[in-house]
Amino acid sequence: xxxxxxxxxxxxxxxxxxxxxxxxxxxxxxxxxxxxxxxxxxxxxxxxxxxxxxxxxxxxxxxxxxxxxxxxxxxxxxxxxxxxxxxxxxxxxxxxxxxxxxxxxxxxxxxxxxxxxxxxxxxxxxxxxxxxxxxxxxxxxxxxxxxxxxxxxxxxxxxxxxxxxxxxxxxxxxxxxxxxxxxxxxxxxxxxxxxxxxxxxxxxxxxxxxxxxxxxxxxxxxxxxxxxxxxxxxxxxxxxxxxxxxxxxxxxxxxxxxxxxxxxxxxxxxxxxxxxxxxxxxxxxxxxxxxxxxxxxxxxxxxxxxxxxxxxxxxxxxxxxxxxxxxxxxxxxxxxxxxxxxxxxxxxxxxxxxxxxxxxxxxxxxxxxxxxxxxxxxxxxxxxxxxxxxxxxxxxxxxxxxxxxxxxxxxxxxxxxxxxxxxxxxxxxxxxxxxxxxxxxxxxxxxx
Numbered sequence: 508x509x510x511x512x513x514x515x516x517x518x519x520x521x522x523x524x525x526x527x528x529x530x531x532x533x534x535x536x537x538x539x540x541x542x543x544x545x546x547x548x549x550x551x552x553x554x555x556x557x558x559x560x561x562x563x564x565x566x567x568x569x570x571x572x573x574x575x576x577x578x579x580x581x582x583x584x585x586x587x588x589x590x591x592x593x594x595x596x597x598x599x600x601x602x603x604x605x606x607x608x609x610x611x612x613x614x615x616x617x618x619x620x621x622x623x624x625x626x627x628x629x630x631x632x633x634x635x636x637x638x639x640x641x642x643x644x645x646x647x648x649x650x651x652x653x654x655x656x657x658x659x660x661x662x663x664x665x666x667x668x669x670x671x672x673x674x675x676x677x678x679x680x681x682x683x684x685x686x687x688x689x690x691x692x693x694x695x696x697x698x699x700x701x702x703x704x705x706x707x708x709x710x711x712x713x714x715x716x717x718x719x720x721x722x723x724x725x726x727x728x729x730x731x732x733x734x735x736x737x738x739x740x741x742x743x744x745x746x747x748x749x750x751x752x753x754x755x756x757x758x759x760x761x762x763x764x765x766x767x768x769x770x771x772x773x774x775x776x777x778x779x780x781x782x783x784x785x786x787x788x789x790x791x792x793x794x795x796x797x798x799x800x801x802x803x804x805x806x807x808x809x810x811x812x813x814x815x816x817x818x819x820x821x822x823x824x825x826x827x828x829x830x831x832x833x834x835x836x837x838x839x840x841x842x843x844x845x846x847x848x849x850x851x852x853x854x855x856x857x858x859x860x861x862x863x864x865x866x867x868x869x870x871x872x873x874x875x876x877x878x879x880x881x882x883x884x885x886x887x888x889x890x891x892x893x894x895x896x897x898x899x900x901x902x903x904x905x906x907x908x909x910x911x912x913x914x915x916x917x918x919x920x921x922x923x924x925x926x927x928x929x930x931x932x933x934x935x936x937x938x939x940x941x942x943x944x945x946x947x948x949x950x951x952x953x954x955x
Contacts (some may be wrong), residue, residue, distance in 0.1 A: 509531075509546070509583055509584070509585070509902075510536075510583070510584050511581035511582060511583055511584060511590060511592075512581060512582075512584075513535060513536055513537075513581060513592075513752060514534065514535055514536065514542060514544060514578065514579075514581065514590075514592055515533060516531040516532060516533030516534070516544050517531070517532075517536060518531070520532040520533070522543060523646075525548050525664070525666065525766075526550065526664065527547060527551035527554070527770060528545050528546060528547045528548060528551060529545075529548065529855065530543050530544065530545050530546075530548050531543070531544045531546060532544075533592070540596070541595040542578060542592050542593065542594070542595050542784055543575075543592075543593045543594065543595045544590055544591070544592055544593075545590060545593060545598070545648070546583065546588070546589040546590050546594075546832065547559075547588060547589070547590070547862070552588075560852075561668065561669055562591070562665050562666050562668065563589070563591070565638055565665045565668045566591070566593075566665055568636050568638075569632065569633070569636065570627070571627070571629060571632040571634070572628075572659065572661070573625045573628045573629035573659070573660065573661050573662060574629050574632060574633075574661055574662050574663075575593050575649055575661045575662065575663040576593065576594040577591060577592070577593055578592045578593060578594070579591075579592040580592070593663075594661070595757060596649035596650060596651045596661065596663075597651065598647070598649075598650040598651055598652060599650060600645060600646050600647070600648055600649050600650060601622065601625060601642070601645035601646070601648040601649075601650060601660060601717075601721065602645035602648075603650070604618075604645075604650060605645055605720065605721065605724060606802070611724050612723065612724045612763075612765040612766065612767055613721065613722045613723045613724040613767050613768065614721050614722070614767070616767065616768050616769055616772060616822070619659060619721055619722055619768060619772075620772075620805070621657060621658050621659075621660065622648070622658075622660055622686055622721050623660060623718065623801065623805065624805050625660035626643075626648060626660060626662070626714065626717070626718075627676045627798065627801045627805070628796075629660075629661065629662040629800070630662070630710070630714065630794075631798055632826075633662070633668075634794050634798075637723075638665075638668055638839060639668065639669060639709070639710055640662065640665065640667070640668050640710055640713075640929070641668060641669070641710065642664060642666070642668075642669040642713070643662070643686065643710055643713035643714055643717055643855075644686045644713065644716075645717055645720060645721065647662065647663050647664040648660050648662060648663070648712065648717070649661045649662075649663050652800060652866040655922075658921070673829075685716065685726055686716045686717065687712075687713070687714040688785045689712075692882065703812075704818065708783075708788060708791050708792075708793060708794070711783040711791060711794070711908065712783060712784060712785075712791070714783060714797075715727075715779075715780050715783040715784040716728075716784070718776070719777075719780055719784070720760060722766060722768055722776065722835070723762055723763050723765070723766045723814040724765075725763070727784065729766060762777065769821070769822035770796060770821070770822075771821060771822040771823055771824050771837075771841065772804075772807070772822060772824060774840075775803075775804045775807075775824060776804070776949055777913075778800070779797070779800050779801060779804075782797075782800075783797060804824070806826065807824040807825055807826055808824070808825060808826075808827060809822050809823065809824055810822075810823045810825060810834065810950065811823075811950065812838060812841075812842075812950045812951075813950070813951050814842050814844070815951065816842075816844070817842060821841045821842065823837050823838055823841065824837075825837060827865065828865055830862060830863055830864060830865060831860035831861060831862050831863075831864055832846070832862035832863065834860070835860065835862070837850055846862075851950050851951065852950070852951035853950050853951070858950065921924045
């Protein structure tokens, strides 16, 4: 057992091991609360003092829900070496999640969007302080469960991090082989001498590989024998083949057929990957454009459309301020059914779209229509046959005033119901021509 003045940990409670430090599960001596304690090894002390202190200084500046929080810097009781006391993440890392058999072909769409949102938010906080991480990978993205039961992902391990503005460069080498920018891979792994310098955008390459890994369950560039068994081929793949795989000017960009993300999300994500998995640092996007494009994806809503002709469920990503006309055009790209031949049902009702109206108003109108129909249907049995605690019993004796009141009420109700019945008949005729199951919250598409 080891300890500081306020924390203690067992050497057997190892959470992770790196080149310069080990991370243990520790507890606060008074409260018993769990923490992650980072203990540096002898190799770490061979680094220059300013490099050793860099992680402490970086973490002290950061305070964001998508970055693992630093609680204290204390000295180990025996060695007097500094240790970091950080937020404990009991659910492991993104790498742990991707290693689960159910995620062999990538994360489910909802979970991937959480990863996208949280990593982008964490990176945006780093760039606000002019910090480059230099070792982004699934193993350095921790996972916890939030109060709402959803995953929350947090960037961790700032041992390689340093301050670096967008227009500055560095020459030192950090990172993990599979997620390294090709220029850094060539020098660090292949030991080839060159005079290239690296900017903050090397983080974007690592983010691109990480997102691709999360979306597909595999690396974008991987030799048949494996990335660490054929390093020359690995470098060739990452340095040149991405032009053919992702270049927007050379045809469609596609994920592997096994990818579980919808085509709607893939069509938005792949241009982002194309422009950050760019070996030429002059052509690679900067952070401003990366944040703008990912924000555009994250601020869209998803509309689920089931196509009867194709028996497929489509995910249409659209902004609430977009018009129904654009929605139908996006649907045409997914289904090849022209807008003039698109016919919709929503919640059992025929849905007529005004091409020039904003999409956000459509669901509100449909919901009001459904509520009106249900309200009228609920009124019918209450007016005709009153309900008592003993069951349904018709009243045997009614006063003249009651009979007149009931007659007038039923006449009014009859007029209202005739309109409802007419709508229901139209919908029944529509449904009879297409065998389908209406799924709540899903728009049904039928070709006219």
